[in-house]
Amino acid sequence: MKKLVSLLLTAGLSVSLLAGCGSQGSSNNDSANAEAGTETAGASVYRTLDEIKDSGKITIGVFSDKNPFGYVDENGDYQGYDVYFADRLAKDLGVDVEYVSTEPASRVEYLKTGKVDLILANFTVTDERAESVDFCLPYMKVALGVVSPDDALITSADELNGKTLIVAKGTTAExxxxxxxxxxxxxxxxxxxDAYNALLDGRGDALSTDNTEVLAWALQNDGFSVGIDSIGNQDTIAPAVAQGNxxxxDWVNSEIESLAGEQFFHQDYKETLEPVYGTEVDIDSLVVEGGKLD
Incomplete structure (x- = not known):
């Protein structure tokens, strides 16, 4: 596993993982029926910053099944990397937060239809997605990884030819x-x-998603390892808002920049990913402060 961690660092990932402890006043409502409006003739519907402040609540789309980035704990509370960041955004904005559980393929739709004000769900920036939403400053870098059973470890993409690879719909892996x-x-x-359960059940030969995620999952599931720690482009992860909002x-970008002054994302990493990845990882090689990529 030390070798995998070392390879991951070499790939140049920069992760700013945030521990998700629900903040005071946070609502853990899963409903996608946010007070953000409805779809109008295919155009993006969104609430401005002032409208969000006036309502006293911001709706944020996060994952509910993607530990440690966004998940619901045994008490029914949202936790994780993105959730911690979302709590801080709501606190500094002076409003409550309503979490809306999203699937990978629904992230763009939820912004375009006004079901959420902001997406914080491990959203990789791509040219195609940037045609439909507006991305804020990045808070991590990431590539794809592949996890598979130790007794049939996949170590190169060519080994997958003719085999079954499990992916989530609407992801960069797909x-x-x-x-x-x-x-x-x-x-x-x-x-x-469901994707990870399929791998556990032997319905596929391997699973691919962001390499930070498969590494965390492999560390928590005996009998599985990340045989391909980096494949594809080195991408960035960023919050997203409806196009034109x-x-x-601007406010989210300013917030990301200002948080660098207190090394906010370093602390987030220590509270969320360090318990998963251990202390062998050089935090400075993973964390991005102020949206600035080296």
Whole structure:
């Protein structure tokens, strides 16, 4: 596992993982029926920063089944990397937060239809997505990884030809393997929990998603390892708002920049990922402060 961690660092990932302890006044409502409006003739619907402040609540789309990034704990509370960040945003904005559970393929739709004001769900920045939403400053870098059983470890993408690779719909993993490895059979799921359960049940030979996620999952599940720690592009992860929502975009960007002064994301990492990854990882090689990439 030390070798995997070392390879992960070499890949140049920069993760700012945030511990998700629900803040005071936070609502853990899963409903997607936010007070953000409705879809109008295919155009994006959004609330401005002032409208969010006036309502006293911001709705944020997060994952509910993607530990340690966004998940619901045994008490029914949202926790994780993105959730901790979301709590801080709401606190500094002076409003409560309503969490809306989202699936990977629903993130763009939820912004365009006004079901959420902001997406904080491990959203990888791509040119295609940037045509539909506006991305804020990044808070981590990431590539794809592949996890598989130790007794049949996949160590190169070519080994997947003719085999079954499990992916979540609407992810960069789905897009990458569809385009670059057409001979790989993709088994697709809406929910990450279902995807990982399929791997545990032996319904696929391997699973691919962000390498930070598969590494964390492998550390928590005996008998599985990350045989491919970095494949595809080195991408960035960033919050996203509805296209044209400049007031909210500018405020989130300003917040990300200002948080660098207190090394906020370093502390987030220590509270969330360090218990998962251990102390062998050089935190400075993972954390991005102020949206600035080295």
């Amino acid at each position: 897009a990458y393997f569809s385009e670059n490895y057409p001979e790989v059979n993709l088994l697709k799921f809406d929910q990450y929990a 400049k007031t909210l975009l």
